[in-house]
Amino acid sequence: MMEAVTIKNKKNKFSEAPVFTEKKEYRPEGVNETGLTFIGHEISEDKTTMNQFLHYDQLYTIRHGWNSKFFIGLLDGKIMGTHCPRCGDSWVPVRTHCWNLDCNLQKTEWVEMPLTAKVHTWTVAGWSGRSSLKRLPIILVYAIIGNSKVAIANELHGLKPWDVEFDMPLKIVFKPKEQRIGAVTDFHFEPADNWKPSPMNKEKDRIKKLVEPVYEWVKTLK
Amino acid sequence: MISMSRKVCIIGGATTPFDYGPTGFESIEGGAAECIKETQQDIPEFSLRDLDLMVYSHFSVHFSHQLSSEWIIHDHLGLVGLPHYRVENGGNTGGSALYAAALAVMSGHHDVVGIVGWETMDTVSQSQGSEFIAMASDIRYELMVGGIYPIYYAAMANKWMKENKVTEEDVAMIAVKNKNNAMDNPKAQWYRNDHKYITVDDVMNSRLMSYPIKKYDCCLMTRGVAFLIVCSEKYAKKINPDHYVTIDGMGLSSCTIRAGDRLNNPGWKERYGPGYPEMTEFAACRNSAERAYKMAGIKDPVKDIDFGEIHDAFSTSEAQIYKALGLADQNTIAQFIRDERTSVNGDIPMNPGGGLLGYGHPVGATGLMSTIECYYQLAGMIPQKHLSRKTEVPNPECGIVNSHAGTGTSISNFILRRH
Numbered sequence: 153m154m155e156a157v158t159i160k161n162k163k164n165k166f167s168e169a170p171v172f173t174e175k176k177e178y179r180p181e182g183v184n185e186t187g188l189t190f191i192g193h194e195i196s197e198d199k200t201t202m203n204q205f206l207h208y209d210q211l212y213t214i215r216h217g218w219n220s221k222f223f224i225g226l227l228d229g230k231i232m233g234t235h236c237p238r239c240g241d242s243w244v245p246v247r248t249h250c251w252n253l254d255c256n257l258q259k260t261e262w263v264e265m266p267l268t269a270k271v272h273t274w275t276v277a278g279w280s281g282r283s284s285l286k287r288l289p290i291i292l293v294y295a296i297i298g299n300s301k302v303a304i305a306n307e308l309h310g311l312k313p314w315d316v317e318f319d320m321p322l323k324i325v326f327k328p329k330e331q332r333i334g335a336v337t338d339f340h341f342e343p344a345d346n347w348k349p350s351p352m353n354k355e356k357d358r359i360k361k362l363v364e365p366v367y368e369w370v371k372t373l374k
Numbered sequence: 375m376i377s378m379s380r381k382v383c384i385i386g387g388a389t390t391p392f393d394y395g396p397t398g399f400e401s402i403e404g405g406a407a408e409c410i411k412e413t414q415q416d417i418p419e420f421s422l423r424d425l426d427l428m429v430y431s432h433f434s435v436h437f438s439h440q441l442s443s444e445w446i447i448h449d450h451l452g453l454v455g456l457p458h459y460r461v462e463n464g465g466n467t468g469g470s471a472l473y474a475a476a477l478a479v480m481s482g483h484h485d486v487v488g489i490v491g492w493e494t495m496d497t498v499s500q501s502q503g504s505e506f507i508a509m510a511s512d513i514r515y516e517l518m519v520g521g522i523y524p525i526y527y528a529a530m531a532n533k534w535m536k537e538n539k540v541t542e543e544d545v546a547m548i549a550v551k552n553k554n555n556a557m558d559n560p561k562a563q564w565y566r567n568d569h570k571y572i573t574v575d576d577v578m579n580s581r582l583m584s585y586p587i588k589k590y591d592c593c594l595m596t597r598g599v600a601f602l603i604v605c606s607e608k609y610a611k612k613i614n615p616d617h618y619v620t621i622d623g624m625g626l627s628s629c630t631i632r633a634g635d636r637l638n639n640p641g642w643k644e645r646y647g648p649g650y651p652e653m654t655e656f657a658a659c660r661n662s663a664e665r666a667y668k669m670a671g672i673k674d675p676v677k678d679i680d681f682g683e684i685h686d687a688f689s690t691s692e693a694q695i696y697k698a699l700g701l702a703d704q705n706t707i708a709q710f711i712r713d714e715r716t717s718v719n720g721d722i723p724m725n726p727g728g729g730l731l732g733y734g735h736p737v738g739a740t741g742l743m744s745t746i747e748c749y750y751q752l753a754g755m756i757p758q759k760h761l762s763r764k765t766e767v768p769n770p771e772c773g774i775v776n777s778h779a780g781t782g783t784s785i786s787n788f789i790l791r792r793h
Contacts, residue, residue: 201396206439214514223514245632252640265757272637275528275651277584280506280519292525292584294634294653303634303653305526306519307601318533358542362582 392734406537431471431491468741469777469786556732596734623670625662741777
C-alpha cells in the first residue's frame, strides 16, 4: 500500500496574481465562442470531391504583462515609452529590457513621450486585411515619436493620400476617451498644425490616379 | 566560422502543381506522395527505406486547421519509426528546413534526409489569408494598423526606391520577367490560372495594393506541396551519380520583427556601422549571403554565381535582394535592373522558374520550390521539367537559393554547385 506523501518544498509564486477591478467588454455580435464546429459541406457533381466547412470561433486573452503600462497609457491618452538607464536609448514600441548587448538585458524605465512625431517612411494602401477593408485607402506611416530610437507604424489622417511626405511633422491624436480600448488603434497621426502640403507634382498625380478607384471600390463593400 | 565538414548533396525533388483551389492533389498527404513518386521517376534507385530523417516545412497552423499536420503526412507515407520534426520560420520556413536537413547530414548523424513542405492558403478567403499571414507581424503594434505584409513592404520599398533611384517601372520589369518565365513552367500557378504574358504597362495599370506596390508586383497565395532529398555524397554517388549538386555554402541570419526597430539597432551598428540597414535594406540577407559566400569561396557574386532562385514576394523585394546579395550597389542598382541582367538571357538570371510572383508562394513549400528549380537547372533537367528550353540557364555551374521571412526578419542563402 502506498504511503501518503507530504510535499514540503512548495514552489514559490513568481509574483502575486493581479486583482482585476476594472473590466470592459466590447465584443462584437457574432463572436459566440462555439469552438470548432462543422457547419456545412459541398460535393462535386461527379461525387469525387468534397469540401467541408469548419467554423473556428475562439476568444484569446493577450496578457500584456510587463508591457501593460503602454496599453493602459493609451486608455489615458498617453504614449508611454521606455528608456534604458545605462545607455539612454528610448523606445516606442517599448522594450522592457535594453537591446544593447553591452547593457546585458538591463531593465528599462517608463517615460511619458511627447505627442509629436516625424514621418520616417510611408505608403498608401489600397488593399488590406479583412478587418480594415472598409477604411481604405489608408495612409500608413512609420513615424518616430519624440527621441525614440525606433519608428512605430500607425495611420495618418487629415490629409489627402497623395500629400503625405517624408520627414513631415505630426501630432498624435487620440480617440475620445469613451471609445478607447487600450490598443494602438486608440490613436492615429495627423499633420502638425503648422504643416501645409506641397503643390501637386508627378508622383502625387500618380498616387491620386491609383487611389481614385479604391474610393469607388470601398463604396461597393457591404 | 563554420566550414563544410562533410559534403551535403541534393539528389532530387519535385513539387505538386501550385494552385489556389482544387489542384488534383488536394490532400496534403496525397500531394506529398505524388511529389515523392515524381522524384522516383527521376531517380528510380531512391527508396523510401533509405531515408533516416524527415524534416517537415510548414508555416501556419491557421491555414491547416490541424495541429501537427506533418504527422498526417508522415504516417501516410508509411514512415512510422523514422525520426521526424517540423521547422517553422515564417516565409523562410523552407530555407530553414533545408538548413536543418543540411546540418543533420553535415554532422554525420544522418545520411539521407527527406524534406516535405506545404501550405494550403485557400482554406480561407484571400483577405482573411492576408490577415493570417500578418499575424507573423507583432500583432500588439502592427496588425490592426495597416495590417498586411504588402503594406509593410510598400513602406520599406517606397523609401528604398527613392534612395536608390529605382522607379515603379523598373520593379515592374521584374514582375514581368518572373510571371512571363512562369509561362514556361506547367506547374506554376501563373501558368495554370492567369495564363498570359504581361507587359510593364499591365503591371503599372494593375490595382493599387499599397503604393508603390500594385497587384502584379505581388506574389500569389497558393496551395502546394514540395519534396526534396538532402544526403551525404556517398549516397548521392550511389543513387544519382550524374545529376547531384552540392550545397557548398549556406547562411542563415535574423533581423527585427518590426521593420521600424531596425533604425539605430546596436546589433547591426556593430556589424555594419551606423545608418544600416535603415528601414530599407535586408540586413539579414546581406549577412546570411556573406556567410554562404565565405563558406563557398564566392569572391565576386556576379561573376562567381551563374543564376538564382530568390524570394520575390514582391517585385520590389527582388530588387532589394539584388542589392543585399551584393549584385549591385546604390549607384548601380537602377541600371542593373534596366539592363535586364537578371533575365534568362542576362549574365545572372534570377527566377527562371517563375519565382513566387509566377510559380506561387505556398509558404512552407516555397523555399523548397526555389531549391528544386535551382537543382533542375544545375542537373540539366529543365528540358524535361519546363515546357521549352526558353527558361534554361545555359551551362550553369553555380546557383544561389534565397528564402526570406517577415519583413526581412529571417533570411537564408545557399550556394549550390553542379557536381
